[in-house]
Amino acid sequence: MDRNQATGLILFAAVLLIYSFYFSSPEPVTDEPTPAATEAVDEPTSSDLNSQAVELPDSARSVQARQKFGEFAEMTNGQEEIISLENELVKISFSTKGGEIKTVELKEFKTWSKQPLILMDEKSALIDYQISTSKGPISLNQLHFGSSKGTTTVEEVPAQQLTFTSQGASGKITRTYTLADGQYTLGHNLSTSGFQSITDQSISINWMDKLKKQEADIEESRRKTHLNYRTDEDGFDYLSASSDEDAESLASPVKWVAFKQRFFTAGIIAGDHFTSAELTQTIPKDTLSVKNMEAAIMLPLEGGKSSVTYYFGPNNFKILKHVTEDFEENVDMGYVFVSWVNKYIIVNLFHYLEKVFTNYGVIIILIVLIIKLALFPLTYKSYIGMAKMRVIKPEIDELKEKYPDDPSKQQQEQMKLFGQLGVSPISGCLPMVFQMPFLFAMFFFFPNSIELRQESFLWAHDLSTYDSIYTLPFTIPFYGNHVSLFTLLMTVSQIAYTRFNNQLTAAQGPMKNIGYIMPVTFMFVLNSYPAALSFYYFVSNMVTFGQQAIIKRFVDDKKIRAKIEENKKKNVNKKKSKFQSKLEEAMKAADSNKKKK
Structure with a gap:
């Protein structure tokens, strides 16, 4: 034990003695000391000091909790435990501190490095529900919940159910999660009852996520990663990907918000609607995450109850189409035409x-x-x-x-x-x-x-990314530092087809050569596209x-x-069609104007 530790221990013992002298009840004086008095006289051991040191902060925290949380104070005490729900597709872990989602693993997929695909975890993401009270906003993540698991059915499909309950002096909060077999969706019902200090019949949901890198090509991943949403007024939309930072304030009712990556999406869907949302996305300077996204959403708490549905799963068009309206738009199928x-x-x-x-x-x-x-x-x-x-x-x-x-x-x-x-x-x-x-x-x-x-094919180890047969020691602008064999084959075949087509049409002049320019252009464009x-x-x-x-x-x-x-x-004596006559008139007028100029 060094000098500082010894000095601290002596001062701490002095504080305990003074505390016990002023606040302990007086003991009757007898000729022989009682066992309790004997223990008090004995020199305190290290274990005695440690046990008393734990009791004091608990006492102080109780007073502070009452001042800060009011009627929710008792709900801040407890021990954190991790509990999971899982089916054959997804495993979701929760904490009894807050009754909140901590980690999500997609069991059928792996990352590009063949590691378990963790879509979100407590190191990269945070979901925080807050209620407004007379003491100020209180985060449910500050409260401790008891838990119980059971089974139920969702649309005649067997499902697991996890219920978190936090009981206070005047009321309780219940959070119920439901995960059906063979589904990527997680139902969530929240209810409050008995509390007098709740001042706003709505819940603020703050969701922050530093999207984890799941694919090898982070630049392509960033191009395909968007913060998507759907409003009742304008339908599907997304934050622009053209800038490093973007934000949107939505005052009209919002149906859902999704953190969409190239192949996977984490989304939250309102049972009815969210009243408003503040959305932000940024591109980090490092490569530790694909994009950083935040969503501050207001959820109505009608009659002390609210419900949302989470989606944690792949961007499979057929699956997303059955989640909710326009949710399949998280898979980019191209422009309207x-x-x-x-x-x-x-x-x-x-x-x-x-x-x-x-x-x-x-x-x-x-x-x-x-x-x-x-x-x-x-x-x-x-x-x-x-x-x-x-x-x-x-x-x-x-x-x-x-x-x-x-x-x-x-x-x-x-x-x-x-x-x-x-x-x-x-x-x-x-x-x-x-x-x-x-x-x-x-x-x-x-x-x-x-x-x-x-998925592999021939020499391509992954058809969803480029097939590199050779890595260059330098980078060619607009081309990259690798050679894609499928892209080269595509280019050669297009040039051969152009040559054959020119022979068929007897093309001359610029039209003859433009057919050769296009394949070379696409060789540069497609070199980094999927094989x-x-x-x-x-x-x-x-x-x-x-x-x-x-x-x-x-x-x-x-x-x-x-x-x-x-x-x-x-057609020797055939009259001109109306279209042909108008076309000739237009050409004559254009020629006349040209001559005047």
């Missing part, structure tokens, strides 16, 4: 093939074949349209030679020629336009498909190449020429 393809066609097709095949590379190939087969009539029409343009190319070249210095006149004569020959210049492009939603839909589907997470996306585009290019090669064998340019000549004879 392509989202319908993913929501109503690709998702259902993908899940159907999952039931039959276990290899996701095979599933991607089958999706390509099915889509290409369904769109084959459009592909055929596109080919025929391009073939017609190729056949009449000599006539078009003649017009260019006839009016070399008058582009407007060239266009007018070309339109007249198209009408005579019965050829539409957009007949080859329009079918391709109808196929574009399917092409762009995959740009959203594969990067957000949790089904592909940690599944590049593989899909590669297979799609190869199938399209094969389709056009087959069509070419069965389409005779001589027959097309004969058909065009037949149209030419029929």
